[in-house]
Amino acid sequence: MSHAIALHGGAGTIAPELLTPELEKAYLHGLDLAISAGNKILLANGSATEAVAAAVIELENYPLFNAGKGAVFNHVGKHEMDAAIMQGVDLMAGTVAGVKNIKNPILLAQAVMTQSAHVMMAGDGAEAFAKSVGIEFADDDYFYTEQRYKQWLDLKDSSNYQLDHSANPGNKMGTVGAVALDSFGNIAAATSTGGMTNKQFGRIGDSPVIGAGTYANNHTCAISCTGHGELFLRAVVAYDISCLMEYKGLSLKEACNIVVMDKLVKIGGEGGLVAIDAKGNIEMPFNSEGMYRASINMAGEKTFGIYR
Ligand code: ASP
Numbered sequence: 001m002s003h004a005i006a007l008h009g010g011a012g013t014i015a016p017e018l019l020t021p022e023l024e025k026a027y028l029h030g031l032d033l034a035i036s037a038g039n040k041i042l043l044a045n046g047s048a049t050e051a052v053a054a055a056v057i058e059l060e061n062y063p064l065f066n067a068g069k070g071a072v073f074n075h076v077g078k079h080e081m082d083a084a085i086m087q088g089v090d091l092m093a094g095t096v097a098g099v100k101n102i103k104n105p106i107l108l109a110q111a112v113m114t115q116s117a118h119v120m121m122a123g124d125g126a127e128a129f130a131k132s133v134g135i136e137f138a139d140d141d142y143f144y145t146e147q148r149y150k151q152w153l154d155l156k157d158s159s160n161y162q163l164d165h166s167a168n169p170g171n172k173m174g175t176v177g178a179v180a181l182d183s184f185g186n187i188a189a190a191t192s193t194g195g196m197t198n199k200q201f202g203r204i205g206d207s208p209v210i211g212a213g214t215y216a217n218n219h220t221c222a223i224s225c226t227g228h229g230e231l232f233l234r235a236v237v238a239y240d241i242s243c244l245m246e247y248k249g250l251s252l253k254e255a256c257n258i259v260v261m262d263k264l265v266k267i268g269g270e271g272g273l274v275a276i277d278a279k280g281n282i283e284m285p286f287n288s289e290g291m292y293r294a295s296i297n298m299a300g301e302k303t304f305g306i307y308r
Pocket residue numbers: 010011066163164165173174175193194195196204205206207213225226227228229230
């Protein structure tokens with residue numbers, strides 16, 4: 001095979017005793033749908049960009065993950081979502097922040113990349129752009145899930161916000177994301193999230209910020225992050241890994257280890273990421289208790305993981 005793909009469905013306090021066998025099965029099913037959707041595109045000689053978008057769409061549509069349907073509630077009881085996509089062949093990127101009622105935010109990010117002269121759009125403006133290019137909207141009910149609502153009820157009268165996967169032990173799911181290498185040797189990354197429960201004041205996390213939660217460059221790596229966005233922003237995680245490879249000549253594995261297991265840990269940045277380089281090496285490091293993840297490597301071997 002000349003292609004490979006990896007994805008995540010969020011990192012956090014995910015331990016075996018916190019998931020029922022049924023829930024575990026349901027998560028693995030969601031991961032399988034997504035990795036299969038991305039891999040199908042790569043097998044048909046589609047691009048890495050198309051593959052990561054297809055994988056993320058599946059995860060957005062799957063209610064257990066905190067993106068698209070199943071996104072967390074913000075302080076005023078709405079779903080405000082962030083997403084980003086980037087391709088390593090030409091450093092083209094598109095991102096959206098704080099968008100509401102967009103059925104698949106990753107498709108809007110992709111439209112920003114391919115159908116506008118811009119990289120990042122936010123809020124009302126991004127939604128007006130979505131209308132102008134025919135992106136599908138969904139009403140509030142579509143995004144509702146009972147477990148997200150319960151999470152929010154616990155917090156809504158406070159000014160606290162919460163990483164989706166660090167409270168309510170049974171319901172640990174966060175951001176989703178994917179990275180891929182296609183048969184043309186190009187890599188890409190995509191990330192999509194509902195952010196953090198009870199977030200307010202238009203809070204934006206790392207996911208839609210190029211270089212923080214999402215990055216791709218054929219010369220180094222493609223990365224999609226999940227975790228406490230504030231810390232990932234301050235550590236400029238994705239670009240830091242790329243820089244360690246570009247300027248210090250480190251391997252993907254070495255660069256990921258330094259950033260996730262040392263630099264992030266030192267500032268209290270809980271989370272993880274999926275990463276790929278142009279040779280098809282895959283890394284899925286995390287410093288939290290668990291991270292929903294799946295991959296298909298260059299040898300065609302499929303793996304799934306949830307716990308450490
Ligand atoms: N990184 C995301 C954010 O801070 C949250 C997550 O990964 O669960 O918005």
